[in-house]
Every structure is written in C-alpha cells, then in structure tokens.
Amino acid sequence: MPEHMENAMSDRLFIFDTTLRDGEQSPGAAMTKDEKLRIARQLEKLGVDVIEAGFAAASPGDADAIRAIAETIAGSTVCSLARANERDIHAAGGAIKPASRGNGAGGRIHTFIATSPIHMEKKLRMQPDQVVEAAIKAVKLALEYTDDVEFSAEDAVRSDMDFLVRIFDEVIKAGSKTINVPDTVGYSIPALWGERMKQLIERVPDANKVIWSTHCHNDLGMAVANSLAAVMNGARQVECTINGLGERAGNASLEEVVMAVRTRRDIFTCDSRIDATQIVPASKLVSTITGYPVQPNKAIVGANAFAHESGIHQDGVLKHRETYEIMRAEDVGWNANRLTLGKLSGRNAFKTKLAELGIVLDSEEAMNAAFGRFKELADKKREIFDEDLQALVGEGGITAEHERFKLVSLKVCSETGEVPHASLVISDDGAEKRAQGNGSGPVDASFKALESVIASGADLLLYSVNNITSGTDSQGEVTVRLSKDGRIVNGQGADTDIVVASAKAYLHALNKLNSKLERAHPQV
Numbered sequence: 001m002p003e004h005m006e007n008a009m010s011d012r013l014f015i016f017d018t019t020l021r022d023g024e025q026s027p028g029a030a031m032t033k034d035e036k037l038r039i040a041r042q043l044e045k046l047g048v049d050v051i052e053a054g055f056a057a058a059s060p061g062d063a064d065a066i067r068a069i070a071e072t073i074a075g076s077t078v079c080s081l082a083r084a085n086e087r088d089i090h091a092a093g094g095a096i097k098p099a100s101r102g103n104g105a106g107g108r109i110h111t112f113i114a115t116s117p118i119h120m121e122k123k124l125r126m127q128p129d130q131v132v133e134a135a136i137k138a139v140k141l142a143l144e145y146t147d148d149v150e151f152s153a154e155d156a157v158r159s160d161m162d163f164l165v166r167i168f169d170e171v172i173k174a175g176s177k178t179i180n181v182p183d184t185v186g187y188s189i190p191a192l193w194g195e196r197m198k199q200l201i202e203r204v205p206d207a208n209k210v211i212w213s214t215h216c217h218n219d220l221g222m223a224v225a226n227s228l229a230a231v232m233n234g235a236r237q238v239e240c241t242i243n244g245l246g247e248r249a250g251n252a253s254l255e256e257v258v259m260a261v262r263t264r265r266d267i268f269t270c271d272s273r274i275d276a277t278q279i280v281p282a283s284k285l286v287s288t289i290t291g292y293p294v295q296p297n298k299a300i301v302g303a304n305a306f307a308h309e310s311g312i313h314q315d316g317v318l319k320h321r322e323t324y325e326i327m328r329a330e331d332v333g334w335n336a337n338r339l340t341l342g343k344l345s346g347r348n349a350f351k352t353k354l355a356e357l358g359i360v361l362d363s364e365e366a367m368n369a370a371f372g373r374f375k376e377l378a379d380k381k382r383e384i385f386d387e388d389l390q391a392l393v394g395e396g397g398i399t400a401e402h403e404r405f406k407l408v409s410l411k412v413c414s415e416t417g418e419v420p421h422a423s424l425v426i427s428d429d430g431a432e433k434r435a436q437g438n439g440s441g442p443v444d445a446s447f448k449a450l451e452s453v454i455a456s457g458a459d460l461l462l463y464s465v466n467n468i469t470s471g472t473d474s475q476g477e478v479t480v481r482l483s484k485d486g487r488i489v490n491g492q493g494a495d496t497d498i499v500v501a502s503a504k505a506y507l508h509a510l511n512k513l514n515s516k517l518e519r520a521h522p523q524v
C-alpha cells in the first residue's frame, strides 16, 4: 500500500458531530447552555468522537456553553470553531481549556478560512497568499492551546485544486492533524466529491500524517451520499449532525452515515464506534430541544422507518424479517427505552432514571419541581416513557436558568356553534395575572389571552403538535416558533392536554425571547 494511503485505509471512522454548532445555525434552533449540555451528554453516550460544541467567538453565551461542556464531557473530544484570526482562536482556546487539561478525550480547535475564488475575493477581500498566511498563523496560534487542531478550507467544493493542495500542505507543516474538506454550499455530487478526496490524498505531501475529513451540506439532497463517497476514497472523519440539522438544507445526517457504513460492511472497510442503540434517543432529544420535528419517512429515525404498510411486505417480514428489512429497529434504538415509570414509582427510581438519561438537576428545588410534575403526569398517564421525561424536563422551568412567565391555570370552553374562549392565570416574575381571549379554536383563544396580558408583539412563525409516545393518553408535544426584532426562538410544551401544552410552549418561547441568550453568528 502506498504510504500516503495508510491513514486513509484505517478501519476506524471518526464521527465529528456538529449538531451544537452547524446544527444550531438552523433558524430558531439556538439553544441554552443547559440544553446544549443535555445534548452533549447524549452525544457522549452515543459515542461520537468529537463534539463541536459551538463557536466561542460568536457570543459570550456560546463560549460559556462550550466551557461547560468541556468541563463535563470526558468520553468525546470537545471542539470549538474559530475563524482564522487571533480573536477567534483565543476565544476558542479559552473555551475548550477544561477539556485540554489531560482528563478525558481532550479539546480541539477547528479553525477555518475560505479558499474559493468567490469567497476570497468577494467576502474576505484577501489575496490567496494572504489566505495561506492567515491559515498558517491560525494553526500555529491554536497549537498554543491544544495539540489537536483541525483546519477547514471553507467552500473547498468551489476551490481550485492546486490551491487546496498548497494550503493543506502548509497547514499540515504548521501542525494541523485533521484536514477537513467542506462542501459548504451543497454543490457536489458523489462521483466528483469522492474523486476530489482521492486526488487530495494523493497529491498533498504528508497526507498520511493526518486524518482527512469531509463536511457536506444538503442543498441538493446529497450530503450523505457525498460524505460516503469521500469515505470510500479515504476520508476517515465525517462531520455530521443528528437528524441532518444544519445551515439551510442541513448537514449530512449522522444516523444515515453511521448506519450506511455499518450495514454495508461489504463495501466499506471502516466502521465507527457509535453505539447505534442511542441513535433514536439522540434524535428525539435533539428534535424536542430544537423544535425541529423529524419527518415520518426520514431514514433510520422517522416514525415510519420500520413500519410496513403493504400486505405483501407485512407477510414477507412475518415469514422472514430480512425479506424487507436491512436493519433491525431495536439496533438503532427503537423501543430501547422501555423501562417505564408509573404512578407508584418513588423519588429514587425517578432520580436514577433521570441520571441514566444524562439529566442533571442542579438543586434540590429543581428535583422537587421535576418530581412534582412527574407525579402530576403519572396521575394522567399510566406509563411514563423516557421521551415523556425528556419532554417534562425540556419544557422549561426545571433546568431553565430563569423563567419569567409560568402558566398557573388555564380553562377553555369549546363547543360546536360557540366561539372558543380561554381564561387563564399566568405568573409574571411571581406576580399573578389573569387574562381572557376568544379565538377560532381553543389554542388560538389561549394565545390571544396570553398576548392580551403579555403584549410581546412577537410573530408566530410555526405551530406544530406531535404525540410523544403512542396512544390517546400520550402527551402532546407542541412547538411554537416566534420571531421578534430579528430573533427567532422555538418553545416547547408537553402535556396530556394539547391546549395546555400549547400555552406552555408559547410561554417557553416568550421566556427565551426574554432571556439573555443571544446568537450573533459572525460570517461563517
């Protein structure tokens, strides 16, 4: 085997998850520190190699969240993105510091600069030589914080090959250990993307000393296919997100990449260390927290991914599962969470279950509030599943840093031929306020009542309801997306009564609009 291909032929595929960074760039998906921590714990359980926890220079809140994740996570490398400039690198270096102290899997700085003619000329207004110089400087500065430095050539898909070879050669000499080749605009197709990876590995001197990585966007629906083509041609790190979340049409979906490689061991010569049984729980958690529902026919994690509708298919599966199934639902985590709690479960069982789910409540008060809500739910619903607990904790108020508005009570009257009416009581920083409203339905009436007393003036961009588990006693999980002054937030609420869930979701979104959480993405 030629020396330059040795690393590229290794049988280990590294999974770099960027749900908390590129995924967070989806409109309304901005997360609080607490929410990021919960997802990070699940990603660690899933076994991802690298968690890109955020973009430290983007905002003090983002830096703080990365730091908290770096303090907590030991089983995955914790990474911050940084543009190739001093300020960003210092911010990233500071944020990952707790992870770089030698415990756990360490900290990484992922620095990037655009290399395509259009980006260099129109966006950066820099000459190619200046871009190379900035890249080298950034890698060297990042090495002062950690020996794990990744370099990305943004818009590599539209970059000149000779220039890519030159800049990659330089950053490898400067000490970068991972070289990422992004299709930033989702423009490539598998044959070309595979060929690009192959040529880079052949042409860049010392290609064998680094891990080659790919980062594909889904604008033409080919992010996963392109990532797999890169793997077939030597990439050994894939950058991806849970549920394919991400900028515009999203990134390559982690679950699809992982399961394609694992299911087709006959053609892939590598595999990841992902614990696939944690895939569905991770998907549900990310969907709950970001408010991005998963389409039912989504591969691996969609509700119908393992449902057989046609009689011929059902008959075939009953006779021999493999007639129509290439994977087992339980292997990717469907029905993995069947240990249920119920009305009679005590505090200890509840606490143990939360710990198992990676949910840490930092005060006795928060634990009491959570246990109280659990008991209320258990009165209405016979079995409480993991998903119910995630929703119960996620709807705000238990782990949220500050919750200005709370729903105290809600009464709705809805009758055929009558105008639906809602009367409710909310707590506004501890002060009780009453409101009434009419609407076209009970949810509309409740929102009108809330607005009559809060007068947020926010625009409602999205309202959606999903059942968390199956059955008519299931909790309904409502997502409300609000926009105000250029900020977009998602709120979630869960309850066995969907009107109550809706009011909670609305208030959750308003609490987020009110919080100091800010997202100011510098140019990426």
Ligand code: KIV
Pocket (backbone or CB within 6 Å): 022, 081, 112, 152, 153, 154, 155, 180, 182, 183, 184, 185, 215, 217, 524
């Ligand atoms: O899409 C992209 O190019 C990126 C880089 C920052 C890696 O997200």
Ligand code: ZN
Pocket (backbone or CB within 6 Å): 022, 182, 184, 215, 217, 247
């Ligand atoms: Zn990206």
